[in-house]
Amino acid sequence: MRPPARTYPEHVRAVLALGLPLVGGHLAQFAIGLTDTVMLGWYGAEALAALTLAHTLFFVLFLVGAGFAWAVMPMVATFAAQGDEVRVRRATRMGLWLSILFFLVAAPPLWFAEPLLRALGQGEGVAADAGLYLRVALWGMLPALGVMVLKSYLAALERTRVVFWITVLAAFANALFNHALIFGNLGAPSLGIAGAALASVLTNLVSFLAVALYAVRALPGHALFRRFWRPDWEMFGEVFRLGWPIGITSLSEIGLFAASALMMGWLGTVPLAAHGIAVQIASAVFMVHLGLANAATVRAGNAYGRGDPSGLLRGAWTVLALSALTSFLTVALFLGAPRTLAGLFLGPDDPARAEIIATSVVLLAVAALFQLVDGAQVVALGLLRGLQDTRVPMVLAAFAYWGVGMPAAWFFGFALGWGGPGVWIGLVLGLAVAAVALLARFWMRGVPQAAVRPA
Template structure:
């Protein structure tokens, strides 16, 4: 019998696997980040519109990503059991479900203008956001399929190639943004529409690159007779992925709803909100990478029924997340102005107002760094043991019943505006972080069922 890994060995293994995943998430996030930065330089109206459009797009994207997230623990568990067929079957059906979801979501992208206006958004900003989504919505297909193959490769610990592909994609997105947003090198000046075109092109190139790499893993024969249905595995991925997608939707919709509420307050609060949300998103990518590591390593331990490995790994990944959260809290509180200045044109007349609002929001963002990291890592640990239904219920209660309700009540009836909306976000994330960690340590870690009994 193999001796249990030491705590130091767990830390080394998590960093070896996790750093490329974190880098890949940061590079993926850089696609939206470059949109925000460059549109902030281009104009506040375009920035506000794309902030609104990103919130709308990512609500659908994250829901659809549930099927990709389901592939990760399934592949990791199959890898722990040396089940090549299980790896192939779960990945294929993840691709099927992601494509099907894209077909269902596309009409909502193409007809987003009406819904945005019904949600009370400013007419000019809503029309520009809808124009962006009519183009960017087509990128949902390559983006979701890329997520499935990324989860497949990550679960098999092929993380470096995912990092390099995503870095290439982020670089190409920045280049095409530079050309099309501002009309450089003889191209038309398209503003927000240029950012939409760049995003679709980038997502398509990313998918092509990851498909070419996955074809090299001949032992899995991933794309051979891809059109053949596997209804048993289809149902299993659906059953695991749908609660994950709904959990992701609950969190993303909380932030999307906060964006819509900011839109009721005006263009300046919405722009400041977009910047702070983007900065918080950068730090979240680190926790998300650690969450993926938690899923992979817990999934392989789950496949072997190794409770000791699971416990030590969970402690190690939680500790790393905690240390990073403390560092970001210090940065958000001590250097808010330099951070915010990265996103704004120095000559924009609205800059002082956006900066003043942004400093307050960034301080509030510091409040939820600890709990935000805790909740996403706990979700990763729970997915590793294929526990997704109860976390979905926790997410509904935390993000919607607590977070959304408190945001609205403090923001509007209590008259706290942008500050109240962000305090609601803090409350919702804190509730989720505490309950999900309790769920893992009290229930999931207390009994480790075998995969076929999950």
């Protein structure tokens, strides 16, 4: 028997209770990367350039592996709604197994990154520093992927506050480790870029220990790590089939932005700097949409597990409305105070300050449109993942990003000569196509599917 339908105010309260801690957690995670950038920027420009290269390579591989962690969230939400704690444990364990196996695959390219970067035309010094960073940082990928799996598990069980506080702990720990190991403070040696890498490893280890300890102590009935070595090939296959398309979808999106940065670099230093500022500002706001998308995944997974299409529809409209409200507030901020926002990223004596800010103002105006469609497409992905629908969304998203967004960015930016704003208009078009296609997939395929309770 299905539960009585919730009203929209009840859905709003449920989504905010679930989503706000996730938003805070994503913002805290964003702060970790920002702290790395700022502190190594203080250490030296060459170290910062090397970190940019190293982070890009590390993050691309990490996102692919994180697809298995994201797959755990809708599966656990569905199993929990059905009261099936055995399958909750099985899915989470196999998510951890897949993370371990992915780490073994990803470690060699990270270890041998220096010759790879040289082959791609990077300078000797930058390639050497980036290679040094990655040879240390790669050991943090395994606990980082483990953290992602356990955070997905806890979020699916609607224990999002602990996810938030553990991420905040990680942000403070990362700042402390960076302060000590990059500059040689608190009695530690001054290790420069290697210190930043070691700080990341230590931060990920602290995070994993914290979240694993909580899971064991707060949810002893799930016994996540008891006889952990025993394989469960049936569930392993289920998590793999759901997770790899999520990883490829994330890779497609991050690849789109990496390629857009390359295009902006063709236009010169000032457009590239303005692009970096606009992306940082837009990324901070995107964390809000991403937190809402995670909440959408959990709520849709619950409704799917109960066979509750009415709850799914109302929950979907609620999350989309909250995302749209965030976008409208962002539009007001981006159009009302663009110079103030851009000025936060530049020193008062920077000789190119005025030119960079002027370019950033135009990009932020386009980014106002960008937020509307980016929020819609990531929430649509979250809803579809809640219904364990990932392969067709992967194809739709990849086509929108690379079949529409990238050619449009080149066409408007270079063929029409619109420069940086043209590149960003192309990104908006790609994300808009993704939003329309993914939402259509949800309404036409996802909602009827949810009417049938899964086995």
